[in-house]
Amino acid sequence: MSARPVIAVAWHAVAGYSDDLRLAHVLADGADDITTRHFRALELDARAKPDPAPVDDAERSVEEQIRGTLKRARPRDAILGPEYGRTGYGQRYWIIDPIDATDNFVRGVPVWATLIALMEHDEIVVGVASAPALNRRWWAARGDGAWTGRNLNRAGRIQVSSVSELADASLSYSGLGGWEEQGRLDRFLDLTRSVWRTRAFGDFWSHMMVAEGVVDISAAPEASLWDLAALQVIVEEAGGMFTDLAGVPGPDGGSVVCTNGRLHAETLRTLGGGRLSLRL
Incomplete structure (x- = not known):
C-alpha cells in the first residue's frame, strides 16, 4: 500500500531561483487575482445548465494579462495559449493554460488551475500549476526538484511514491x-x-x-x-x-x-x- 511521501520543508531565498521561475510565479500571482475574482463572482445554479460565458471571460483576461507581462519582461520569447494561439518565434516559448478544468470552474467546483510552462529547445524547463481555490501551488525548474507551497520563500519538496505493484x-x-x-x-x-x-x-x-x-x-x-x-x-x-x-x-x-x-x-x-x- 502507498505511503505518503516525506516532504522536507525548507526555507529558500527567492534570489536562489532562476529568473524564469520567479517570473512564472509573478505570472501565476496575476492569474490568481483574476481567476479568484471571477470565480467568486459567479452566481451558479447547480440545477441548471451552466453558462460558459464567465469562464470564457476569465480565460481571455488571464491570457491577455500574462501575454502583456511577458511582452514587457521577455519581449523576444514566443507565447502559446488556447485563446490567441502562438505568437512570436524562437527556441524559447511560454505555454499557458489560463484555466485548466474549466467545467469545474463554471460549476463552482474549486478544483481548477492556471498552468504556465517555459519550453527551450523542445524541452520544458519551468512549470507552475497554481490552484488558488485550493490554496495550492506546485512548481519545478529542470534540475532543481519539484516543490509545493504558496510562494517561493517557503516550500516543501515533493516526490513520487515507491509503490511497485x-x-x-x-x-x-x-x-x-x-x-x-x-x-x-x-x-x-x-x-x-x-x-x-x-x-x-x-x-x-x-x-x-x-x-x-x-x-x-x-x-x-x-x-x-x-x-x-x-x-x-x-x-x-x-x-x-x-x-x-x-x-x-x-x-x-x-x-x-x-x-x-x-x-x-x-x-x-x-x-x-x-x-x-x-x-x-
Whole structure:
C-alpha cells in the first residue's frame, strides 16, 4: 500500500531561483487575482445548465494579462495559449493554460488551475500549476526538484511514491468518455480492475497528486500541449514518468500516462499503448 511521501520543508531565498521561475510565479500571482475574482463572482445554479460565458471571460483576461507581462519582461520569447494561439518565434516559448478544468470552474467546483510552462529547445524547463481555490501551488525548474507551497520563500519538496505493484496502486483519472470515444474503454477498465483504488480527481490535480506521491498513476486519452506542459516537468522533477499512450516522453503526444516510474511499463501494457521509449 502507498505511503505518503516525506516532504522536507525548507526555507529558500527567492534570489536562489532562476529568473524564469520567479517570473512564472509573478505570472501565476496575476492569474490568481483574476481567476479568484471571477470565480467568486459567479452566481451558479447547480440545477441548471451552466453558462460558459464567465469562464470564457476569465480565460481571455488571464491570457491577455500574462501575454502583456511577458511582452514587457521577455519581449523576444514566443507565447502559446488556447485563446490567441502562438505568437512570436524562437527556441524559447511560454505555454499557458489560463484555466485548466474549466467545467469545474463554471460549476463552482474549486478544483481548477492556471498552468504556465517555459519550453527551450523542445524541452520544458519551468512549470507552475497554481490552484488558488485550493490554496495550492506546485512548481519545478529542470534540475532543481519539484516543490509545493504558496510562494517561493517557503516550500516543501515533493516526490513520487515507491509503490511497485499495480495491485497496491492508486489511480486517478478525469472521466470515461474519452476512453470510450477512442475505443480504449475496455483497456482502461482493465487497468481500474488491476489497481487497489480508483478516484476521479481529474485534470491537473490527478497528475500533481502523482508528483506528491499520494496517487501512483494518472492517465488521460486526450489532452492539448497547454494542458500538460507545466505538469510534465513537475512530475519528472518529483521522480515520476510522463509519456503519451505510445510511451513517448513529453507533453505533446495528445494523451498522457503519468506514474511514479515503477508502474509505468505495466500501466502502458495494460492500456494497450506502445513500448516505453526513453530519450537518452
